[in-house]
Amino acid sequence: MKKRTVSPKNCESLDDSRHDVHAKKMKSLGHFTQGIVHDIRNSLHVVVSASTLIERRTDDPSILRHIASIEKTIERTNGLIDRILAFANNSEDHLGIVDVSNAIDESILLTRPMFPSGITVEWHRPQGPVYILGDHGQLYQLILNLLKNAIEAIGRGNKGSILVTLSSSYPWAEIRMKDSGSGIAPDVIDRVCEPAFTTKKGGSGFGLANVFGVVEKHGGSMQVASPTGEGAEFIILLPLLPE
Ligand SMILES: Nc1ncnc2c1ncn2[C@@H]1O[C@H](COP(=O)(O)OP(=O)(O)OP(=O)(O)O)[C@@H](O)[C@H]1O
Ligand SMILES: [Mg+2]
Structure with a gap:
């Protein structure tokens, strides 16, 4: 085969001295990313709460369609966030x-x-x-x-x-x-x-x-x-x- x-x-592969600098950079990038991700999750939470509220108060099919597309987009965004977090978490051993x-x-x-x-x-x-x-x-x-x-x-x-x-x-x-x-x-x-x-x-x-x-x-x-x-x-x- x-x-x-x-x-x-x-x-x-990185040599040892570059590893140190690389590790420090990755660590601060990790913290920075986690901070941003935290705020994005908070904002998404507000959007989810608002759309759930609207969903409960209407049976208009066109509004419900829009709500479904909001929910799908949030689901995708959460998937993206998980991938970014996985990348950031790799920075700390x-x-x-x-x-x-x-x-x-x-x-x-x-x-x-x-x-x-x-x-x-x-x-x-x-x-x-x-x-x-x-x-x-x-x-x-x-x-x-x-x-x-x-x-x-x-x-x-x-x-x-x-x-x-x-x-x-x-x-x-x-x-x-x-x-x-x-x-x-x-x-x-x-x-x-x-x-x-x-x-x-x-x-x-x-x-x-x-x-x-x-x-x-x-x-x-x-x-x-x-x-x-x-x-x-x-x-x-x-x-x-x-x-
Ligand atoms: N098992 C596999 N069989 C065929 N192609 C693969 C396989 N694993 C990786 N690849 C190829 O390598 C590329 C890079 O893979 P990688 O996992 O880094 O990113 P991705 O799968 O495209 O996106 P993500 O992992 O973020 O969802 C893929 O887009 C694909 O072309
Ligand atoms: Mg992949």
Whole structure:
């Protein structure tokens, strides 16, 4: 199988001194973002309350149609806010000893309800724990982003499968996620980790940039393979806790 390493140009690693500056910038950007998001949520809350009030007091179909479109827009805006928050939260680390196997298990369990019925997920975990020094929340987001992309690549309403495998061979834990979706075109594959790069209508293009950010913070590496007609596979290596 032809493997394509995600291009260093687009998923560039930073040296230590640049890491410090980068980490500080990301932290203040995180706080700034959380502040703004808080105010946006408050404003949205006022709009929701007002439209609920109007909805209760009218049975005019044209007004109700407008109310429905307000509600849909708010729902979409809340989705956007969640993505921005996920990006901002990546800026602060909560490191500890994490069992990657548990973190993946939890992500799959929590996201299962949002899986379209035609998509099956197979999860192969090793028998014992796989310990790394990491951030449980960030690993959860990482798996969530990969699962979301896999579901979108298969397409809601279509049949398909997602295979998640975890294995470990000192000094690496290896996570693989393979889907039977549309795959990634050769002219696009080197750009998938670029922040704001998306081929989707309504996509933000920050999913894989976040995934790569988490991988990099954990001292790992990521590859993507997409042989023609076979969907996409993401392979992530994370350093195991020293034995
Ligand atoms: N499993 C996959 N199969 C096919 N293409 C993929 C897959 N994962 C990522 N891609 C491609 O990489 C691009 C970038 O993915 P990324 O997750 O960063 O953003 P997005 O999914 O477009 O938007 P968002 O994650 O914000 O909803 C996608 O638009 C898509 O073209
Ligand atoms: Mg995505």
